[in-house]
Amino acid sequence: MTIDFGFDFPFDIDFDDSAALEVQRYVREVVSELGLRGDSSCVEMTPRASAYVALDGRLHDFPDHYVALVWHEQSGWSVAVEDRLGELVDVARLDGDLRPAPAAVAAWVDRVLHQEQVREQVNRDFAAFVPVQRVNVLS
Known part of the structure; x- marks a missing residue:
């Protein structure tokens, strides 16, 4: 059965989602290596591939x-x-390969979570974490 929409598409539609599947698989492996279930994670592909x-x-x-x-x-x-304000602020970055082995990511996360102080700080402007002081104004 063919459906005629009455016009020709002047472009090709690419439904190849292999890149998205590859990123999702990689993130799922990292989540598994961390011992998490994955229900609190997501992958986005636009505008650039990213994961949370x-x-x-x-x-x-x-x-x-x-x-x-x-x-x-x-x-x-x-x-x-x-x-x-609910915005994410980087406090540590894993140097090296952009897609290291999931075991390497998990070991690094474990070190970051268990050290006394974040030494690999990327963002040293912590003003966003300090509550604004309230001034009581008497009328």
Whole structure:
């Protein structure tokens, strides 16, 4: 059965999702290596491939902030915390290969989560984490 839409498509539609499947498989392997279930992770392919993995635990330097493992196709893996506005701020970056072995990522995350202080800090502007002081104005 053929459906005629009454016009010709002037372009080719590419439904090849092999790149997306490859990224999803890689992130799933990292999540598994971390001992997580994966229900708190996601992969996005546009505009660039990226992934978000919610981590269990907190960083010593940021005990009141959620921690996530973030991957971008151009910069690789980083550990980030949510600031008071819910924005992710990188606090550590895994140097080297953009897609290291899942076991290497898991070992690095374990080191970052269990060290006393984040020494690999990428973003040293922690103003976003400090609550704005409120001034009481008496009328």
